[in-house]
Amino acid sequence: MDNCFGDSMKNIGDIIRVAEQHCESRGTRLTKKRKHVLTALIESAKALSAYDLIDVCREKYGEDIPAMSVYRILEFLESENLVHKLSTASKYASCENIIGDKARCYSQFLICKSCSKVKEVGLKPTMIAELQATVKDASFKLVNPQLEMNCLCDDCA
């Protein structure tokens, strides 16, 4: 079982519903546009840029969201742990385990540098511990334990 939803949680409608409840329980709202951006990311196997998302929303929902709004929406979705920013690619991907047990918020992202296909894999506790030890030894504090790995997917390799 690869996510926190179990086998019953397969389709996007279900995921969106969970995301909606998640927001509600935190006193925030998953508005229509936020839902559209999130859906676009969930439906995409590839990480998308903010400007990609503008295009998708126009094509799919006939909705013209200005760049500024998309960035704000992404920022919101990130703060709700529904979306990850992949800084190395300047793109965004939906979280694989939307309502996320916190133990899994340490992730490793494999990003195809050719086609942007992305896979999120949980980090093992031993890895996390080791990474944190290194950080501590170097007198730094870890802010965001997200690892991004520059890869090629099998199709592109």
Added chain:
Amino acid sequence: MDNCFGDSMKNIGDIIRVAEQHCESRGTRLTKKRKHVLTALIESAKALSAYDLIDVCREKYGEDIPAMSVYRILEFLESENLVHKLSTASKYASCENIIGDKARCYSQFLICKSCSKVKEVGLKPTMIAELQATVKDASFKLVNPQLEMNCLCDDCA
């Protein structure tokens, strides 16, 4: 002993000389401007953006290098393994072990997101192996095994 030069290799002049020989042996040239950009990065404890480097070169060498050239120079220095691009920060840092034994080219970069202070730490072989196994299991190929960790340094924390 923290680098491949031993204790005798402490100052910038020595490092630059090694870098120069390294290029020469590879049939490339460490020109004056390339040397200036590399020196600026070596002397900086913080990662610098391309535009930061333009400023440093102007201030320090009275030399006006256009952005395009700085990017090309950085690309060259990267290809010679003298400099790393830190994609998460859109900044650049000199390699800590310039002529680098290849075993150390798998590095972990701790980057202070507030002041850009950066520390490069070698990854342990067990870590490398584990990261690579994950990548392979997910049907990806690792292109660049550089880990960037979003941190705060002790001063900024």
Added chain:
DNA sequence: TGCCTCAATGTTACATTATAACATCAAAAG
């Protein structure tokens, strides 16, 4: 020396990613 060649750099223009500042709109709460 003077020419040739190719690497390095310059120039111009523009693409992409992102944010600041202020205006407007809309939903929930009194």
Added chain:
DNA sequence: CTTTTGATGTTATAATGTAACATTGAGGCA
């Protein structure tokens, strides 16, 4: 039904990066 606050729109611009073509300069060689 107004008030308040969160969400979105608008405009302008900053920051990062690249494409395409022109020019310069360093070494090799007649």
